[in-house]
Amino acid sequence: MSEQPPLVLVVEDEPDLADLYAAWLGDEYRVRTAYGGHEALETIDDLDDDVDAILLDRRMPGLSGDEVLAAVRERGIDCRVAMVTAVEPDFDILEMGFDDYLVKPVASDTLKETVEGLLRRGEYDTGIQDLFALTSKKAMLEAEKSASELADNQEYQELTARIETLRDEADRSLEAVTQKDDFEALFREFDAEE
Known part of the structure; x- marks a missing residue:
């Protein structure tokens, strides 16, 4: 019995757009659609x-994407989330628990690459997942904000520092793994010589 493909939930209040995203992804993934925030949580x-992944519209009537995202994180659901929205990113995204952010309109290839x-x-440990999410937020802000706006924003400065810390931790972890592998290889060579 083969393993099922990953499940992607598309949350979009415009049914035609939700169905289009589902059609684009349907050949590679299991896809479910929800046409609003309340339906998404149900x-x-x-x-x-x-x-495994949620594509989440940010601005929806009733229950917004921001509220759905907060509920997903509060419930401890372990999945990756991309906001797919017409809302231009602002510094408020720094506090949000998503992994990626796409501004509509989104092309098929971009959507597939994002998923x-x-x-x-999702295969990486939490530290690496955080690094990817924060780096994505930083890139979005750098694309939307001027250098002076970025320089003047304390949250952005804290984001940059946090990314640097996570990169240093990842480098140290990689170095430790590499040294451990070298150490084990040395013993294998030593055992082989006996």
């Missing part, structure tokens, strides 16, 4: 933590 509850990236990130 669907997530029904799926019982089986969701692939989200799923790949």
Whole structure:
């Protein structure tokens, strides 16, 4: 029996757009759609933590994408989330628990690459996942804000410092693994010589 492909939940209040995203992804993934925030949370509850990635519209009537994202994180659901929205990113995104941010309109290739990236990130430990998410937020802000706006924003400065800390930790972890592998290889060579 083969393993099922990852499950992607598309949350979009414009049904035609949600169905288009689902069609783009349907050949590679299992896809469910929810046409609003309340329906998204009901669907997530029904799926019982089986969701691997969520594509989440930020501005929806009733229950916004921001509120859905907060509920997903509060419930401890372990999945990657990309905001796919017409809302231009602002410094408020720094406090949000998403992994990637796409500004509409989104092309098919971009959407597919984003989902692939989200799923790949899910394989890493928490520190690396955080590094990817923060780096994505930094890139979005740098694309949307002027250098002076970035320089004047304390939250952005803290984000930059946090990214540097996470990069240093990742480098140290990689170095430790490399040294451990070298150490083990040395013993294998020593055992082989006996």
